[in-house]
Amino acid sequence: MPAAQSTRRATLSDVARAAGVSVPTVSKVVKGRTDVAPKTRARILALLDEHGYSPRGTAPRDLPRVIELCFDSMESTNNLATMRGVLKAAEPLDVDVIVKITPREIDGATWVARVTDTQHSGIILVTSQLPEDQREQFSRAGVPIVVIDPINSPADALPSVGVNNFTGGYLATKHLIDLGHTRIAIIQGTASECSHARLAGYHAAIREADITPVDEYEEHGAFRFQDGERAAERLFDLPQPPTAIFAANDLEALGVFEAARKRGIPIPHELSVVGFDDSLQAASASPRLTTVRQPFAEIGSTALQVLLQLAEGTPLATQRLELTTHLIVRESTTTPPAP
Incomplete structure (x- = not known):
């Protein structure tokens, strides 16, 4: 037989x-x-x-297109909002989405082979760094890639979607200045272009208000809860501590909350705090956190649209799309305490 x-x-x-x-x-x-x-x-x-190989795009018309959505991790609730945006946009377009964690210990050629073998239409990378050799491998294989919120700006040939971090940093600091604060500290995130842009926005608002900068008010962090807590403790120990703190993300802002709780510093009556992201935790914190909103769901849906344009061979008007940030004022900010 x-x-x-x-x-x-x-x-x-x-x-x-x-x-x-x-x-x-x-x-x-x-x-x-x-x-x-x-x-x-x-x-x-x-x-x-x-x-009997059937090239990409020759599958029966009733079969949906498939894209990969790769995250550096799934520890952030922001990633869930981004995923929701991609999935919601994909459904009416008959696009299937496979969610993965970005491969850590894999060479570019092997990853390219996996994607090309499955004939997926392309990849959306979220908050990930794509080494140059891997980018070149995907480019040579003709696999479209769009990066969301990269730690650093990707190569010119790699489309990306994010927000205007400079404007977000400016809005957060300007809000505190408008409330009457002059002793305003910032806790930065991981050394990166997005963190530097938020710092630049902070500096712009300080200069515009003719406030004398204080070097000790600029703390470093890595976008983590414990970074915000430790930085706040150092700020509280200054001879003239700040009356307001702008944290580079919501996790750091919540770390400031914890440090203030331990010191018995009431928020916002003695300390105003602003975050960045508008994560799920921001609205459920006590007090609820004033923050700069990143439209994560819209970022996800926009990235999908860009990826499908690339897959169809449609030229892009620009390689970098930055969506608007908005200040969400809640309960963690108010006028400074009386001298």
């Missing part, structure tokens, strides 16, 4: 192994690129036909 034939769909890796070439080379032939030697091209075309 003859052996049953495998029903597994042929992949680019299968063809690449048979041809003795790389997956990106096979991908170039599939996409009609001309930068492949004629003999190699002919061999790959013959193997594609022999293996």
Whole structure:
């Protein structure tokens, strides 16, 4: 009795192994690129036909497109809001979304092979760093990528979606100044372009109000609860402690809450606090946290739209999209205490 034939769909890796070439080379032939030697091209075309390979985009029209949504971690509630935005936008477009954690110990070629083998339409990376070698691997294989809220601005050729961090930092500080505060500290986040932009917004508002900057009022952190707590403790120990603190994210702001609780400093009567993100914790904190809102769901839906444009070969008007931030005033800020 003859052996049953495998029903597994042929992949680019299968063809690449048979041809003795790389997956990106096979991908170039599939996409009609001309930068492949004629003999190699002919061999790959013959193997594609022999293996019955169906290139990306030739699946039956009733099958949905599939994209990957990769996070650096799922510890942040902000990531849940971003995922919700992607999923909500994908549903009416008949796009399936596979959620993953970004591979940590994987080389670019292996990751590219996994994506091309499954014929996914592209990848959305959230708060992740994509090494240059991996970016080049995906580019050569023709796999579209969009980055959301990167720690640092990605390469010019890599589209990204985020917010205007400078404006957010300015709005937070200007709000405290408008309440009458002049001793305003900032707890920064991880050394990165987004953190530097929030700091620049803080500086702009301070200069505009003609307030003398105080070096000791600029603390460093890494976007974590414990960073906010420790930085606040140092600020409280200054001879002239601040009456207001702008934290680079909500987690740091909540760390300030904890440090103030331990010292018996009531918020907002003796200390005003502003965060950045408008996370789920911001609205449930006690007192509820004044913060700068990042529209995470809208960021997710926008990233999906950009990715689908890339997958369809539609030119982008810009490689970087920055959405608007808004100040959400709640209960953690008020006028400074009387001298």
